[in-house]
Amino acid sequence: MADMKLEGVYKSYGDVEVLHGVDIDITDGEFVVFVGPSGCGKSTLLRMIAGLEDISGGDISISGERVNDKPPADRGIAMVFQSYALYPHMSVRKNMAFGLSIAKLGKAEIKTRVDAAAEKLQLTELLHRRPAQLSGGQRQRVAIGRAIVREPQVFLFDEPLSNLDAALRVNTRLEIAKLHQDLQNTVIYVTHDQVEAMTLADKIVVMNGGNVEQIGSPMDLYHRPANLFVAGFIGSPKMNFLPGTVVSVDGSSIAVQVAGSLSGTVTFDRPGNSCSSGDSITLGVRPEHLTAAGNELSGAVEVVERLGDVSYIYLNLADGERLVIAESGTTEVAPGEKIGCNLDPASLHLFDADGKVVN
Structure with a gap:
C-alpha cells in the first residue's frame, strides 16, 4: 500500500x-x-x-x-x-x-x-x-x-x-x-x-x-x-438554480429577491461577506429540499417521473425557469396541474456572479 x-x-x-x-x-x-x-x-x-x-x-x-x-x-x-x-x-x-x-x-x-x-x-x-x-x-x-x-x-x-x-x-x-x-x-x-x-x-x-x-x-x-x-x-437529478438579486445584507443574514417568487424575499441566516445589496446571485436548491405545497413559487407541472419510492415533479415557473421537486412516490400530482412549492431556507445555497459559493 x-x-x-x-x-x-x-x-x-x-x-x-x-x-x-x-x-x-x-x-x-x-x-x-x-x-x-x-x-x-x-x-x-x-x-x-x-x-x-x-x-x-x-x-x-x-x-x-x-x-x-x-x-x-x-x-x-x-x-x-x-x-x-x-x-x-x-x-x-x-x-x-x-x-x-x-x-x-x-x-x-x-x-x-x-x-x-x-x-x-x-x-x-x-x-x-x-x-x-x-x-x-x-x-x-x-x-x-x-x-x-x-x-x-x-x-x-x-x-x-x-x-x-x-x-x-x-x-x-x-x-x-x-x-x-x-x-x-x-x-x-x-x-x-x-x-x-x-x-x-x-x-x-x-x-x-x-x-x-x-x-x-x-x-x-x-x-x-x-x-x-x-x-x-454532483447529485441526480442535479441541483435547481434560480436567479436572484441581493436586497439587503447585514452581519448575520442575507435577503434575496428570487426570480418568480410570489412571497417577496427569502432570508438566509448567514453572513454575506462576499456580496452587497444589488448584486446578482444564483440560488441553488436540491430537489428534496423543495415541497410541492405552499405559495413561495408557483408553476405548471410538465412531467412526473414515478420511480416507486420517489416521484420527480418537473415544474415550469411563470418566468420560464424549471424546477425539479422530489416527492413521495405516492404523490397524486399530475402533468398540467398548477401547483405551488416552498423552499427550505436552511438547505439553500447561494452563489455569487463568479459562480463561487457565498459563505
Whole structure:
C-alpha cells in the first residue's frame, strides 16, 4: 500500500495546456475518484500517474519517492482499462498469470496468486475459459484479477464500468467496493458518472477543463459545493438554480429577491461577506429540499417521473425557469396541474456572479 502526492502537475501538448497545475494528496489505503465531464483531463492525469503519459511539469510521488521518470513497471501500480485488454487466445488463468510470467515468478507462486484472486472474484469455475466465452462483467473481473495478482501498491481504474449494462454496472461496482474493503490498497478510479463517484469514493476530485474544482468526501461535495459547477455536477437529478438579486445584507443574514417568487424575499441566516445589496446571485436548491405545497413559487407541472419510492415533479415557473421537486412516490400530482412549492431556507445555497459559493 502507498500514499501519493501530486504537486503542481500540468500537461501540455505543444502550446495547448490541458492540465493546469493539479495538487492532490492521497493517503495510504484511500479510495479516490477523479470525476468530471468528457475532456476534463481526468484520464490524462491517471495515465500520467501510471507513466503512460509524460509529465510536462510538477511532481508525482508514491510512498515519498518521486516517480516522474520511472517506467510504468517500476511504479508499483496496476491498471484496469475500460476495454478489458484481455488476450483472446488465452484462457482466464493464462490472462491473469501473463504479467507474472513475464516477471519470471516461479510457477508455484503464480498458481497461488491466480487461484487466490480467482476465489476473491468468483472466477474459479471460469479459469479454463477464453474471453469470448465470458459475459462483459466476467471479463471485467478477469481484468481486475490480472491487476490483483501483481500485488501492487496502487490500483488505477480507468472507467472500468463504461462498457457494462446498468445491472452489471451495479453488481461490478459492489464487487469493486468489497474488494477495496478486503485488500485496503490505495485506489485511484476515473469515471464521468457521479453515481459511481458518490458510492465508491472516500475522496472525490471534481475536475473541469483541466482544473480541480473541489476535493472532498462525497457528502462534503453534496452538501457543501464550492461553486456552481460542483453543485450542478454532483447529485441526480442535479441541483435547481434560480436567479436572484441581493436586497439587503447585514452581519448575520442575507435577503434575496428570487426570480418568480410570489412571497417577496427569502432570508438566509448567514453572513454575506462576499456580496452587497444589488448584486446578482444564483440560488441553488436540491430537489428534496423543495415541497410541492405552499405559495413561495408557483408553476405548471410538465412531467412526473414515478420511480416507486420517489416521484420527480418537473415544474415550469411563470418566468420560464424549471424546477425539479422530489416527492413521495405516492404523490397524486399530475402533468398540467398548477401547483405551488416552498423552499427550505436552511438547505439553500447561494452563489455569487463568479459562480463561487457565498459563505
